[in-house]
Amino acid sequence: MATRPNFDQIRAMLAQNKGEEDEPVDDAAGQLGSGKTPVIPPAPGSIRETGLNETFLENLLMKMLFRRGQLTLGQCCVELRLPFPGVVEDTYLALKREMLLEVKGGNDLSTVGLRVALTNEGMSRAKTVLEREGYVGPAPVPLDAYKQQLANQPVKWSQVTDESMRQALGDVVVSEATLEKLGPAFNSGRSMFLFGNPGNGKTLISERMARALRGRMLIPYAIEVGGQVVQYFDGSYHTPVPSAMERKRLDEGGSPPIDTRWIVIERPFLIVGGELKLAHLDLTLDPSLMYYTAPVQLKANGGVLMIDDFGRQQVSPRDLLNRWIVPLEKRLDYHTLPTGLQVAMPFEVLVIFSTNMEPKDLVDEAFLRRIRYKIEIGDPTEDDFRRIFRTCCGQVGLAYDQEMLDYLVDRHYFQENRPFRAVHPRDLLSQLVDIANYTGQETRLTRDLLDRAVATYFVAL
Structure with a gap:
């Protein structure tokens, strides 16, 4: 089951990675991803600059106060990951004018220090909103902003060379013949099929190559799609990397100079095995939480997704490949919301299918053509x-x-x-x-x- 983003957990993860703050990344050192630390966009100066409408932000603030009770406006900024001037301030004033929110006390000298809570009417309104839109957490970014950010930070698979491959594999023993096949496959950035007997390193090879990315990228905590929220950040798969500006904001509080709806992470490497179902590949509305969670391929964007033990999932190989024919070729993944709205999500992910079975026993020739590279990881000599x-x-x-x-x-x-x-x-x-x-x-x-x-x-x- 999905859970709402926990800011305290993210703070702890950032603190744990403190030693990695703003480390320079050298692509020549066997690192295949973009080596530059991503540039976090500036903080929005107005509601319009957030890409979200007034009603959406008012509802989000009311839902948060309904769940949390009294908060200072500064705490609201931290929870929503939005600045006070022009955004949280304007949202607060709008709710106050509608008598949905009231001031309960605080520092009279600082508006940010005011403690606010919902009125009875505000509680009733928030409860109604929560019944249809349950997301409470960092404000999302619009889908178009996510697409643009992903396009700005592509994985440079073309940098894979024989030298970088050997560096990435390190002490993993791979035959020269296999290495000559793996290099161009990873260099293409396209899907590949690794097959062979169990225990010969298919997963390990994929992990080492994914680790070689070591680049960093920006992802949002959540994405707004047609008025709906898709929770994107997942601490199980995404490893936050602190920056000096982010740490200053965490330590000192206040209005951030950067748009902290975005978080810097290591490029993701996701492995899914026998637990994979067809439903896991679609935007899923959690009926208990009433918001959408991102499918595995969306969470893997900008990195690698490995379908381990392919052929033994709870979805048939044919159904899985049918679902991904268009994404694998067009780099777009289409989803239809219950409202009937169809949305195209980016599919910028290297998919590795790994199996102990013969490919011809899993899918027919037409499907195999969709997967560019088929490489056997054979028994060692x-x-x-x-x-x-x-x-x-x-x-x-x-x-x-x-x-x-x-x-x-x-x-x-x-x-x-x-x-x-x-x-x-x-x-x-x-x-x-x-x-x-x-x-x-x-x-x-x-x-x-x-x-x-x-x-x-x-x-x-």
Whole structure:
């Protein structure tokens, strides 16, 4: 279930990331996204400059006071993420004239310090509004403003080079043949299909490439679409990055010089798996909250969306691809609101379909043509397996032993006719450490510990 934006949680997330404040980003250092810190738009100086109409803002302020009770006008500014002069001030005065809001006390020397509350008529009006429009939180930005901001900060996928690919993958062992296929696929910025046996790094490769973006972008807390509010910011997927101006506003309060309806985040990387339903791809009106929540592909705009374990979702592959035929080609995602209004949302996201199944068993040739790149992440060769094993020894704090690796490969792979998988070294060594710790043995590679790890890891299929 969706929840309303929590400003205190966002404040805490910004504080946690304090050390990253205004760090310069160098695209040459294996970072594929736009390296510039986004420029936050200036604060609106009037209601008109917010892109929202007077009635919308009056209703939003009334709903907030209905939920929160008495607040100072300064607190209203913080909650709505709007400045006082020309915006909150004018909204407050309009409600006061209509006798929907009254002053309860506060600092007579400062209008911002006045405590206000709804009158009985205001309470009745707010309750009626909440029954049809339940959103309470930071004021949204208009859809057109969101589209323009997204267009101003595109992902520069064309910057992907062989060098940046290798830097991004780091210690992930990928064959040269696979690397030569992955590079152009990521460079295109278009959809791709990664397939192959489980445990060979499809998800890890995607995560490393997404991490290489490391760019920052602006997103709104919410978007206004045809008079309706779509909650956009999701702390589960979006990582806020503080800026000096934002921190000053948080610490000192008052009217911000910037439009704080926008928040700077790291470019998103979303993974959805078997829980995905067709309904998750549409603007969803939460009946208990009475406002819309953004679908996963909208939250992933400007970044990467990975459909993990494709073919095992609660939506069929055919239905999923039918739903995304137009977005994948046109970069526009059409939604129809209950009012009948059709809206076109941007679809600026790199979609990665990942599966352990054969693509031809999931969809027909016509659908596969919609996905530009089909790349098999195959089983590692023996040489690759040995490289992975050696790397994993260092990661778990074990001294590498060539003789013990020879024993593992000969006894438990060749003699058992067992295929290599990229994930095996990490898992086997982790279990070996667990067994050694439990039995009180020295943590090192031995035949006995390797045999025990294998016995508890592999099962006959």
